[in-house]
């Protein structure tokens with residue numbers, strides 16, 4: 001059976017009047033470029049979450065395919081020209097290299113990919129997020145794939161009962177991808193011990209233990225590792241396969257009801273509550289509250305036959321209120337940690353340099 005690949009590629013190439021959302025013209029240009037390459041791919045979906053544009057492509061070319069990666073890269077590059085002409089803020093900010101070298105990894109845009117034999121009713125959920133980092137998915141994934149009290153499928157599904165493999169990446173290591181493979185149920189304390197630090201250890205993928213089928217894929221780019229300087233947080237995107245033999249769609253989406261605190265927000269330097277938002281939401285001008293959106297789709301013969309907005313229902317209106325409240329509470333304490341991230345995660349150097357200068361003036365008595 002031919003394997004289908006889903007490639008979800010995202011980039012911030014400029015937004016209106018700050019880090020808000022892309023312009024209509026920029027989006028149209030992205031769609032135009034992707035459409036003109038329809039001979040390479042089966043189908044596509046383009047949208048945005050805050051200032052990040054995501055291109056989701058289905059195709060039969062496998063993961064890390066240069067032709068497919070180039071479609072996204074060209075789309076972002078062409079649209080960057082429009083963003084520059086419109087004076088959009090941060091035009092081309094995630095395009096760190098302009099000469100395409102065969103793989104979009106390491107060039108700036110974030111990418112999550114997954115390859116599998118399509119089920120008769122393939123249910124796939126894509127979660128694009130903004131104003132946060134890939135480790136933002138650590139806690140939701142822990143709850144969905146390890147914590148039985150939040151995820152009934154872990155005891156009700158015969159396949160899920162056999163456990164999963166977590167592939168966790170140490171994103172502090174910059175030379176190569178450095179990963180560890182751990183298995184549920186027996187390694188769950190070790191998994192938790194790593195997920196504890198979402199700035200360093202990030203779930204890269206999850207696989208069904210029973211047959212090694214891929215279930216989850218998360219973009220794990222660290223932009224500052226590529227650029228060598230702060231160029232914005234690494235707003236992530238995640239692909240999850242749902243329904244039999246995996247978890248139910250609602251078991252996966254409901255773990256975002258925690259609205260847990262994640263790193264990101266203004267200047268990528270704060271902790272605020274991750275808010276599940278509707279598709280194509282602009283970023284909040286309230287200190288760039290972190291956000292995640294949810295595209296729930298059906299795929300048949302490689303085509304995205306239909307999709308719904310996974311966070312567009314009254315329950316998630318309540319979660320949005322809860323997230324607002326949690327963020328307000330955190331912001332009440334201004335710049336004092338944990339409202340602001342620890343120094344090693346603040347990627348502006350001015351504060352660090354000033355502290356180093358003041359350290360020299362300390363005296364002992």
Ligand SMILES: [Mg+2]
Pocket residue numbers: 012050051052130131235
């Ligand atoms: Mg962004």
